[in-house]
Amino acid sequence: MASLKPVLLTAILAAAQIGWAQAPAYGVGRTPTADEIKAWDIAIGPDGKELPPGKGTAKEGARLFLLKGCGGCHGATGIGGRAPALVKGGPPAVPGQAMPAGMEGMHMVPDTGIMALRSPYAATLWDYISRGMPLNREGTLKPDEVYAITAFLLYKNEVIKSEDEVMDQDTLRKLVMPNRKGYAEIPDWKRNTPRLANYP
Amino acid sequence: MDLKQRDLKQQDLKQQDLKQDSKSSNRRGFLKGGAALAGLAAGAVQSAKAQPPVAELRAKGTSKEQVAYGDRSKYETSVRKSVAERASPDAFGLVFHVNAPLQDFYGSISPSSLHYVATHRGAFVPDIDPKEHRVMIHGMVDRPLIFTMDDLKRLPFVTRQHFVECAGNRAKSTQTTVQETHGLTSNAEYTGVLLSTLLKECGVQKGASWIVAEGAEEVKGAGSIPLGKAMDDCLVAYGQNGEALRPQQGYPVRLMVPGFEGIFQIKYLRRIKVVDQFYMTYNDYGHITTDARAAALANQVGPKSVITFPSGGQKLPGPGYYEISGLAWSGQGAIKKVEVSTDGGKTWKDGELRTTPYRMAHTRFGFHWKWDGKACEILSRCTDELGTVQPSRAQVAKYWNEPLTKGFRAKGMDNTIMAWRIDAEGSIHNGLA
Numbered sequence A: 001m002a003s004l005k006p007v008l009l010t011a012i013l014a015a016a017q018i019g020w021a022q023a024p025a026y027g028v029g030r031t032p033t034a035d036e037i038k039a040w041d042i043a044i045g046p047d048g049k050e051l052p053p054g055k056g057t058a059k060e061g062a063r064l065f066l067l068k069g070c071g072g073c074h075g076a077t078g079i080g081g082r083a084p085a086l087v088k089g090g091p092p093a094v095p096g097q098a099m100p101a102g103m104e105g106m107h108m109v110p111d112t113g114i115m116a117l118r119s120p121y122a123a124t125l126w127d128y129i130s131r132g133m134p135l136n137r138e139g140t141l142k143p144d145e146v147y148a149i150t151a152f153l154l155y156k157n158e159v160i161k162s163e164d165e166v167m168d169q170d171t172l173r174k175l176v177m178p179n180r181k182g183y184a185e186i187p188d189w190k191r192n193t194p195r196l197a198n199y200p
Numbered sequence B: 001m002d003l004k005q006r007d008l009k010q011q012d013l014k015q016q017d018l019k020q021d022s023k024s025s026n027r028r029g030f031l032k033g034g035a036a037l038a039g040l041a042a043g044a045v046q047s048a049k050a051q052p053p054v055a056e057l058r059a060k061g062t063s064k065e066q067v068a069y070g071d072r073s074k075y076e077t078s079v080r081k082s083v084a085e086r087a088s089p090d091a092f093g094l095v096f097h098v099n100a101p102l103q104d105f106y107g108s109i110s111p112s113s114l115h116y117v118a119t120h121r122g123a124f125v126p127d128i129d130p131k132e133h134r135v136m137i138h139g140m141v142d143r144p145l146i147f148t149m150d151d152l153k154r155l156p157f158v159t160r161q162h163f164v165e166c167a168g169n170r171a172k173s174t175q176t177t178v179q180e181t182h183g184l185t186s187n188a189e190y191t192g193v194l195l196s197t198l199l200k201e202c203g204v205q206k207g208a209s210w211i212v213a214e215g216a217e218e219v220k221g222a223g224s225i226p227l228g229k230a231m232d233d234c235l236v237a238y239g240q241n242g243e244a245l246r247p248q249q250g251y252p253v254r255l256m257v258p259g260f261e262g263i264f265q266i267k268y269l270r271r272i273k274v275v276d277q278f279y280m281t282y283n284d285y286g287h288i289t290t291d292a293r294a295a296a297l298a299n300q301v302g303p304k305s306v307i308t309f310p311s312g313g314q315k316l317p318g319p320g321y322y323e324i325s326g327l328a329w330s331g332q333g334a335i336k337k338v339e340v341s342t343d344g345g346k347t348w349k350d351g352e353l354r355t356t357p358y359r360m361a362h363t364r365f366g367f368h369w370k371w372d373g374k375a376c377e378i379l380s381r382c383t384d385e386l387g388t389v390q391p392s393r394a395q396v397a398k399y400w401n402e403p404l405t406k407g408f409r410a411k412g413m414d415n416t417i418m419a420w421r422i423d424a425e426g427s428i429h430n431g432l433a
Helices: A004-021 A034-040 A058-067 A070-074 A122-132 A143-156 A169-174 B003-033 B035-049 B064-068 B149-154 B178-182 B195-202 B227-232 B292-299 B393-399
Strands: B095-099 B117-123 B134-139 B145-148 B158-165 B185-194 B210-215 B222-226 B235-240 B254-256 B269-275 B304-309 B320-329 B335-341 B363-371 B376-384 B419-422 B428-430
Touching (some): A034 B134, A058 A070, A058 A143, A122 A143, B134 B195, B145 B149, B145 B195, B158 B235, B185 B195, B185 B320, B195 B227, B195 B269, B254 B269, B304 B376, B320 B335, B320 B376, B335 B363, B363 B376
Parallel strands (some): B134 B269
Antiparallel strands (some): B095 B117, B134 B145, B185 B235, B210 B222, B210 B269, B235 B254, B304 B320, B320 B363, B335 B376, B376 B419, B419 B428
């Protein structure tokens, strides 16, 4: 009996494994290499566990913000450019005011909409700068540079207090953003279920 | 009839053709020669032969290019238009939100060239070589895989109609036409591989609960989608209305997340990462608030309909018969019923569904109507397969305990009833104004 037990257990486990593992039905597609996955995988989750090694300070970030051309679009101080404001304290949003044709909507970012203040996780800010900026040269920033520029935007929005505070994997993950509690739990999605019970 | 006879008969026919051709070319020559008499002569020829005049110009349809890939008639001038708030392309060349001319659509399919266009904060339309394009699935899977476009096309496909709708698709009192009030939705027939087919091929691991889908455009727009939805009916689509997706719709391949807000329907799909939590991407974070109810309403579209004829900016020439026509759709399933009111919502009568109602797809409805020439207000409301009825603005305001002002804004995806006001002259106005 004692010798049968592990066999049974293995069989059950194996069955469960097969049920879940969904053996490939078609054999189409190829296996990516570990390097390929690493190069492609730019998504940083809210807990920041995918943040790469590296570090930077707001002081370095201030220099990089101009060097990398961010200032040219977002304004030299992170505000007042043609692209959305990245730093709080801008003039009250007036639609169409002093904006080139077609860019009217872009500049109307109230302080609560500034990414460093609205994003519930610092990782989201890091992720976006790393994947999408600088516009036209996306994906060219090195991790150290993204850390430094992230630190700069956090510092200018008074999320961190010192220009010399080092932002890295660890500090960014631990940083509690001002709007950390500003988000509702995302509701469960269920097939054939109204999107919100008791809503007319 | 034996073969010989048939050949003879065909020769006969050909000769007749030739005769007619020479006649008509003569006629043309005659008409050109006598410009002053042209009107009279054309009339005479026409009545003599009891045939409509032969078109003089054959310019467009016969050029080499037009034989290869045809354009619409030059008399058809319907176009998309940028939303009032921001031009596309903007100062950076980015495309933002562009409204589809719903008032000009027939049936339930939106032509690909007029399908609405939207990007999250503005994006370039990328020029992607399908030979170079890859879709990778990785993360919490047993077998990460990379697919070429050819790989995807080898796999079992499905063809389905689905709508896409932007969260910004909300009627405002300041707008005039249905293109402005409702033009941020369109409907097309998509062909592609079910995402579940691809995910099963990779073997989703225990504990996985979300996917993050990502595009290849410059901002690499990414969105978090519940795994349950991903395994249910999401589609990795490469075909749209019988041909390849258009670049503005995500060429060469996009994700369809039927019934969800437009922002989830990732264009230029290049990667899917299977994960165990909501990822709060840039696209995600911009669209959620502290209120879980508003978040639920933002995720998915409720039952919604709008009358596209007669609609804002149009004019009825006088009293008489007009068929009211419009579109109905729901993110929760297929449309079951559309009702129309021509007395400002006092009484409702059933309209007719004129296209097959598919799940999460636009459905065309029609309604017989005789206008008596008096001022009136026309509305439509629909019911979907779950029995949910499209609400009025008053009902929604009451739900949120807010006063029903002109500027009242329904939270999440706005699916409230739209009204068009017809004045005694037959001019049609926004009923919210």
